[in-house]
Amino acid sequence: MASAQGSHIEVTSPVPRELWWELARRDRDVLVTQTPTWLDCLCDAWPLEDVSRHYRFASGAELVVPMVRRRSWPGRLLTEESWPGWGVGGAVVPDGAPDVDQARLVFDDLASRPALRVAVRFSPRGPSVWDASVPEGFASVERTTYLLDLAGGFEEAWTRGFHSSVRQGARRAERSQATFEVDRTGRFVPQFQQLYEESLVRWAEQQHEPLALARWRRLREEPPRLVAAVAERFGADCAIWLASHEGRPAAAIVVLRHGTHAKYWRGAMDRSLAAPVHANHMLHRLAIQDACAAGCLLYDMGDARPGSTLARFKESFGARPVFSPAYYRERLPLTAADRYLREAVKRLIGFRNA
Incomplete structure (x- = not known):
């Protein structure tokens, strides 16, 4: 010292x-x-x-x-x-x-x-x-960080924060054949890593980036062992929410918690499986509902470039940009x-x- x-x-x-x-x-x-x-x-x-x-x-x-x-x-x-x-x-x-x-x-x-x-x-x-x-x-x-105020509880977030398209998507997910689970022991880390690799391929195509360069860049910015380390060290305060469809992982999000702060940290999906059943709408609905039940006052959805597709997705849940x-x-x-x-x-x- x-x-x-x-x-x-x-x-x-x-x-x-x-x-x-x-x-x-x-x-x-x-x-x-x-x-x-x-x-x-x-x-x-x-x-x-x-x-x-x-x-x-x-x-x-x-x-x-x-x-x-x-x-x-x-x-x-x-x-x-x-x-x-x-x-x-x-x-x-x-x-x-x-x-x-x-x-x-x-x-x-x-x-x-x-x-x-x-x-x-x-x-x-x-x-x-x-x-x-x-x-x-x-x-x-x-x-720019996107924050969702949970002080009014889940019903307030659901009725006044969520865009109608999000509520509709979550209801369709409920009626679909998809299953939704949560684990707080790290058991779903392999499924998340599999979905992250599939997302990486999609992101590279969208951005017109060679896949080898995308993999090198992601490996440098975020080693795969980071997710496992987070799950191990945060324990029950690290929730991995997993959507499965046709017996295969479709989408997953990682949500961390400390005190009254819940943080959506990472997300990944197989678009061909996740999009038809609105998996991401349902995963965030469940995570936000869980955060409210635990007494959280804030759902931090992380950074996004204002005006981007990612920013609009976060705003659809009622998250507001904060510089x-x-x-x-x-x-x-x-x-x-x-x-x-x-x-x-x-x-x-x-x-x-x-």
């Missing part, structure tokens, strides 16, 4: 787990991806290590910023992230939001890290004080170089956004 102390702030890294969990219990808005369990899942899937940071201010207020970095890389070649590429990270803030001075001290500490790149993405439900405190030297990447930018400081223009290379490859292969 490393600790640094100054006249205004004390920083401890990595954060002792008992302390992190204690502060998370006192933050009623903490997200699934802000928990130590999520960090452990990331470290299971990639060669990452915990460099989370605990801040204690002169007033006695404290907060935690989850953070990881690659293992065994020289310090000045590292990236430290919270964690723009793996969901929403940002500050776990018990007992209310920090003030502007405290937020600025956190940014100043992150800016002083020796890594080539330091990035943080704050909760879309988090206080705007972070946006007001970003110092010079930090750039931002726009992100959630990621902030980063770089000593070399890594993000710009990555963006340039991606765009060059897209132009070369004639990539089409879905």
Whole structure:
């Protein structure tokens, strides 16, 4: 455990787990991806290590910023992230939001890290004080998350949130020959992986992307072992909802839960089996109903590009777009170089956004 102390702030890294969990219990808005369990899942899937940071201010207020970095890389070649590429990270803030001075001290500490790149993405439900405190030297990447408010319960979501086409689709699914199951032990991980591979082939065709490139990119961005790690570490808080048709897996979604926050994390399907029976409408209806029964106040449907097919699908359940930018400081223009290379490859292969 490393600790640094100054006249205004004390920083401890990595954060002792008992302390992190204690502060998370006192933050009623903490997200699934802000928990130590999520960090452990990331470290299971990639060669990452915990460099989370605990801040204690002169007033006695404290907060935690989850953070990881690659293992065994020289310090000045590292990236430290919270964690723009793996969901929403940002500050776990018990007992209310920090003030502007405290937020600025956190940014100043992150800016002083020796890594080539330091990035943080704050909760879309988090206080705007972070946006007001970003110092010079930090750039931002726009992100949009889609959130469904469950405060009114399932009947409210069903009648006022769900579009009529979703309600109609769910009713047709009920009358179909499809079966719908949920498992919280990881038993459906193989079926999900099978459906994900089939989805990958479909996505590659839609985007005019060579399948080999799509597989390499997905493997780099999300190793298959990540799903198994999530199912194992979250246990009963990881629900895999599976639709089957004609005795074969048709569609599946993975929903994680922490406190009053439910998160739709991953989905995959065999379109030829899922579409005729409206499997995805029914899977989300069941997952949302289950979240309401468990006392959840929010169903987080994740990121999507506004105006895209995926965004419209999420909006059809009543989810609303919330802007959630990621902030980063770089000593070399890594993000710009990555963006340039991606765009060059897209132009070369004639990539089409879905």
